[in-house]
Amino acid sequence: MDSPGRTRPSRRSAQSEATRTVILDAAERLMLERGYIAASIAAIAAEAGVAVQTIYNSVGLKADVLAAVLERGATEPSGSGESALQDPVASPREASGPRSATDIIRLLVDWCVETNVRTAALRRVVAQAAGVDADVARLELRQSARLLHNFSETATALRDRHALRSGLSDHEAAAAIWALAHPQVYRSLVLDLDWSLGAYREWLGNTLRATLF
Numbered sequence: 001m002d003s004p005g006r007t008r009p010s011r012r013s014a015q016s017e018a019t020r021t022v023i024l025d026a027a028e029r030l031m032l033e034r035g036y037i038a039a040s041i042a043a044i045a046a047e048a049g050v051a052v053q054t055i056y057n058s059v060g061l062k063a064d065v066l067a068a069v070l071e072r073g074a075t076e077p078s079g080s081g082e083s084a085l086q087d088p089v090a091s092p093r094e095a096s097g098p099r100s101a102t103d104i105i106r107l108l109v110d111w112c113v114e115t116n117v118r119t120a121a122l123r124r125v126v127a128q129a130a131g132v133d134a135d136v137a138r139l140e141l142r143q144s145a146r147l148l149h150n151f152s153e154t155a156t157a158l159r160d161r162h163a164l165r166s167g168l169s170d171h172e173a174a175a176a177i178w179a180l181a182h183p184q185v186y187r188s189l190v191l192d193l194d195w196s197l198g199a200y201r202e203w204l205g206n207t208l209r210a211t212l213f
Contacts, residue, residue: 015028023048024072025064029130032121037128047113063135066119066126070143101163101213108181110156111206113197116186123183124191144182151177158212165213178212180204 024050030039041062045052059065099107129136155173158164164173179185181204189195189203 019050019054020068023050023065024069028069028122031066031069031125036062038123061135062088063133064138065127066122066136067139067143069121070119070126073122074115080196101102101161102159102209104154104157104161105205105208105212108177108208109201112181112186112204113201116183116190117197120141120183120191121187124187125135127184144178147182148174151175151181153161155212163170163213168212173212177208180207180211 023044027039027044030043030047033039034043039062041052041055044062044065045055047186048055053082055065059068126136126140130140131137152170155170156178158173159170164170168176186200190197190200195203
């Protein structure tokens with residue numbers, strides 16, 4: 001039987017995580033319904049049934065709440081039961097057993113499709129808020145920079161497998177992946193121009209292979 005000293009911290013941790021989940025659920029609902037600006041911390045607290053200070057203690061400022069909601073959308077389990085790839089190359093480079101360059105592109109495309117489907121509406125909220133809120137503008141820049149960094153890891157994984165075409169540097173490959181896989185491209189093609197997910201998936205995979213290999 002667990003000792004009280006071991007049980008209490010575990011329970012506190014579980015309670016803290018449950019509270020954080022309730023806060024993020026409430027924040028996501030309100031930001032999608034009202035927009036980022038109108039979804040105040042006080043409104044999120046009321047929706048979640050917690051004190052305002054609890055949000056600051058559990059998650060942080062409002063921009064931190066938005067970042068946490070987006071992060072959750074990018075990393076929650078996919079329909080297959082596997083975790084979505086927060087770092088698109090983490091699985092290809094670190095998992096046991098070799099993966100081919102073709103597998104890496106397939107995983108990358110899967111990650112892009114799954115993540116964009118889950119976060120497209122919130123990313124539209126981010127894009128709208130970034131024009132009027134400096135904290136959100138900085139968040140958007142940080143996320144773009146992190147995405148480019150992650151794709152540089154993808155480029156390195158492809159280089160390790162001698163898959164990048166001659167004359168294409170890792171930096172150029174990462175920039176190409178970033179440009180093609182950027183959430184704005186998904187929003188333009190699928191949400192604005194009414195491409196099907198199948199058409200987007202096929203285009204992204206074919207274009208990545210044609211550009212990189």
